[in-house]
Amino acid sequence: MTKINRRDFLRGAAMTAAGVALAACAQPTPQVIEKEVPVEKIVKETVVVEKEVAVEKIVKETVLVEKQVPIEKVVTATPPPTTYNEAPMLAELVKAGKLPPVEDRLPEDPLVMPVAEEIGQYGGTWRRAYKGISDRWGTEKIVVENLLMWRMPEGGSISVGLNAVSKWEASPDASEYTWYLRKGIKWSDGTPLLASTDAKFWYEDLYNTDLASTYGVSDTKMVINEKKMVVDVVDDFTIKTTFGGPNPLVPIFVCNGLGHYMGSRGPGWFAPAHYLKQFHPKYAKKEDLDALVKQFDLASVDELLTTQKPSTFFFENENVPVIHAWKGVNNPRTSQDLYITERNPYYWKVDQEGNQLPYLDRVTYRFFDNTETLNFWLISGEIDCQNRHIAAADYTLFKENEARGDYRTILWVEAATQSYFISSSFDADPVLHDILNDVRFRQAFSLAINRAEVNEIVFQGQYEPRQACPVSGSPDWDADWEQYYTEYDPDRANQLLDEMGLDKKGSDGIRLRSDGKPLEIVLEYATVNFAGPADMHQFTAEYLQAVGVKLILRAVERSLWEKDQDDNVIQIDSWVRDRSAIPMVDPGAFLDGGAYGLWGTWLDTGGKDGVEPPQDHPIRYARDLWAKVRAEGNEAKRNALWQELLDFNKENLWVVGVCGEAPAILITKNNFRNVPSGLVQDDPLRGERLGGNETYFIKA
């Protein structure tokens, strides 16, 4: 499949995430679901308001946005399986009386997972590599489970799917949600997962306490109008979450792990009470707690219940109950060289034929420090399936060795764009401040870059020249934005700069500013991968030189770069604009209005911390819009506001994209099956987890 075909396909399949989320409420028990995708033309009604925001004047037009909204409806095709099978290693345990039969281990309505290729075979070890204890996401993104999860079938679109809940409902103003757990779902030690114990414990003993921040459960997405969320236990399998006002984005936040008690990683708002009570002063004796503090080598009793501590974190303590497909056998703290996980006998998903998942017995993670070592393992076929830590730049190496390593190279799309961030807040030099704040400068900057050449030379033609905007496959993908000022047109760039009054040049061909100084701008970037390759910056500097702008490259250590950000002394910066699949989950840079410094902190903390931004700075406008998006219960209005925020960013071009949508490479052994291709790799979609790895298997 060529890139263009996929692109066309995904373009057709784009839809609004929240739309699906709401559509999903209407859905009763999970059966085999098919999607009907009618095309719906939505005319965006945009209020025509004139806004004076900073330097730019924003004039809204009525835009016609075409979006397809998939409506999930239940089609009674194949009936859900009624008899269940299990892995041989578990059948043996059942026979020996060490484990209850599979029917008793599964919930009443196990989630039926579709498979990408075929019904799998049981057994085998999935060999992966990781970077040790600091690389917890390398494991977590393989096993994470939420109440709802993102789904993306091969060739399909991204949608919100049911996971640990079989049903959920929202009140009309989206301030109240009811969640229906799958009945009979169990923790990996066999203890039933119940609202009456686990949600109650999470709410009463962790969240609704003074120590919520210490424990790490105080996510501000759950605080609306300064009121903390309230959890009501309706019955053993039902909870109601009530927010201090409309909170319409909850479903997509839940997909992204909202409410997780992060150490244990139950589904959001549930924590394994039967295990954690031993750490809680309310239930445990002081001398026992002190002994546990010593045992886990912690500093205080409070830390026993804190997220990601050796006591509570499944990655560091294999005894913590989980609901994952695989649970730890050892942990990276004591066995860094090889972290081993094995199947959870109480896993609550099956395939269409009633085989309990996962198919694979074990997942093992082998330690490496340096990417070259990983590459050697990959090309000699010692890794079964992996995307994490693999660079697109090594594509040729992997292709060359396919036969020798007996693997295939599956491609997903990286939802990211290498970008330049042009500061609107830099104010140490007023003349330069005005230049950076003139949208014509940013347009000229964008036009001066020869993206095709950068792609060919720096990225081996693997990327795609584009603006820093949502990627194909995203409901927010915008063809016009993707090409917005991306053509290589130095003449127009020169013209724009001339128009700005920068038409005088020094003897070296560098334009002179209004105060007669040469137009020199510092491009400061951190020396980490995310900041893009140094070659790219070299090219950019040459392109800018050609239109009379001198870029001074300054590579600094990351901590210094962060300090410079806080101090608002950055002029232009380079970073990868990622999270571009479902930007609504984590809009990040879309909310900054090009600003650096502690202004964002000031707005986020309501003035308690940080530095107050000027009254007319665009960062205020962007944050206001986002606050409105987050509080708007009506979907159509919300989408219009969101679109306004996106357009605000597009037109102002604070972030100038260069190349993006790199291939995300999954090196996969030829006998390792059910791995889909063409999906989107993005952090909020939980990376490789989107592939539905509980259905991966090794074909004999």
Next chain:
Amino acid sequence: MLRYIGRRILVAIPTLIVVSMVSFVIIQLPPGDFLTAYVATLRATNEEVNAEQIAVLTEQYGLDQPIYVQYYKWISGIITRGDFGRSMEWKTSVSSVIWERLGLTMVLTGATLLFTWALAIPIGILSAAKQYSIFDYVATFLGFVGLGIPNFLFALILMWIAYAYFGQSVGGLFSAEYLEQGWSWAKFVDMLKHLWIPMIVVGLGGTASLIRTMRANLLDELHKPYVMTARAKGISETRLLLKYPVRVALNPFLSTVGWALPQLVSGATIVSVVLSLPMAGPLLLRALQSQDMYLAGSFVLLLSALTILGTLISDVLLAWADPRIRFE
């Protein structure tokens, strides 16, 4: 002699105190602290960290206190309880993190060190004794190549050779299939298969410089009158060489033995990173990067202590080997 040693030990104590202060300050010099780095990584993985949580963590780690208070807490823990503080990144006590890695590190670097000496000293002697012979040219050539090739590059090349021509699993200390098993003969053999790359890489650089030093020192000695006198008295050439000039030529070598001790702990850092060896060097590197100050500080303190101890040992060795130094 005993007085000499005692005096040296007394001098070592204030040195250690100053070193501990300086290293603690230097670790804190870069902007930000462990939390800024930590929060940045959390943000990069899309985890929310709100101001309240940061405040809680700051208090937990004591990062809100002035630097001298932090230093006092740390150093008094070491002196009174032997407690090196807590590693923020590993969320556990520093000593447990360090000791875990130390054994393997010392095995590898120790073996390499012995290998280096065993190889370099005879070659150095020979190429000085047979100056401008074929052997000397070959040794010189290899020596310069060994000095010239950066360690990490050489490690990569050897990895490629092992992979492409011997079909061997590279990286780490064991092949995947032995990682889960306990010690066995096969596992030991497997370890040796992996050990040769780091040994050669680390060893080659060291061997090369040692050969050059040994050769130069010995050449200086060989033409001194006492050698000629000995030769005139009819002593056999080999005996003469080993008994007098070699012994003197070893002096600069002995005086650098002190540096070998800290090398045992933190040596071969780059090579360990490239080869993904679970050694102490990469741990120190990582601790410095993430500003995990108690771990990094304890490491630096440990290295300094070893350097001071090593210097002491080399002083004693020198005094023993060269009578001229004893009564200085």
